[in-house]
Amino acid sequence: MAAYVTSLFDLTGKSAVVTGASRGIGAAIARRLAEHGANVVVSSRKIDACEEFSASINESLGRKAAHAAACNIARKDDLKALVEFADAVLGKVDILVSNAAVNPYFGSSEAITDEQFDKIMTANVKATHWLSQLVLPQMKARKDGSIIIISSIGAFVGSNAIGAYNISKAADLQLARNLAVEYGPLGIRANCICPGIVKTYFAEALWKDPKIEAMISKTLPLRRFGEPDDIAGGAVFLSSPAGRWMTGQQIVIDGGAMVSLGAL
Secondary structure, X not given: OOOOOOOOOOOOOOEEEEOOOOOHHHHHHHHHHHHOXXXXXXXXXXXXXXXXXXXXXXXXXXXXXXXXXXXXOOOHHHHHHHHHHHHHHHOOOOEEEEOOOOOXXXXXXXXXXXXXXXXXXXHHHHHHHHHHHHHHHHHHHHOOEEEEEEOOHHHHOOOOOEHXXXXXXXXXXXXXXXXXXXXXXXXXXXXXXXXXXXXXXXXXXXXXXXXXXXXHHOOOOOOOOEOHHHHHHHHHHHHOHHHOOOOOOEEEEOOOHHHHOOOO
């Protein structure tokens, strides 16, 4: 029988690495993990942004919960350095949130270049695979760990504009399933969160124009686009004792988009 826990969402004593965490969904996740007791490495390509955001977390909590680290997820050496930094300042990595992603191409699949396709697959799939390889040895030794991959509702649909991106997000789902099967017997969980349209820099083409936002929002059951903080709770759940029996799954957080796209 699993040990009884008094608080299902308590992350005290846990350490997390969050990529793409200086803004948007990654920032919301990092802040909420810290608020629930975790110590967090805030990572993105721009160290200044990471340091500024980490300082805001530490100031609001009154403790040094957040630490800044620069990392380009497309570079394996950067990812290795990121995990080494987390081990040095936090002592361990209990929670990996692979959030950073890219999409350098919009248009039909026939026109995408090999370079663009490779960039998408490296940043959105291989980087998570590499990061998992880097944190798994210590998670295996402790027989505990949570790997969270930020996928997308694009993983479930075709697209005439972001097809390659959607392919990468679908691959994320399978990566989580494979990790769950391989490492579940050692107490390690792997899951995906699939956001819908969230008001971030990444998706600003869909919400910066009020007319476009109003047009799309009225088709959603909850009648609004998401905010980064709408996604953060899912990550807290998957990181905490509350999610200890969930693995190999995907949580869709999309304001009802997936259940309403085919409505007549």
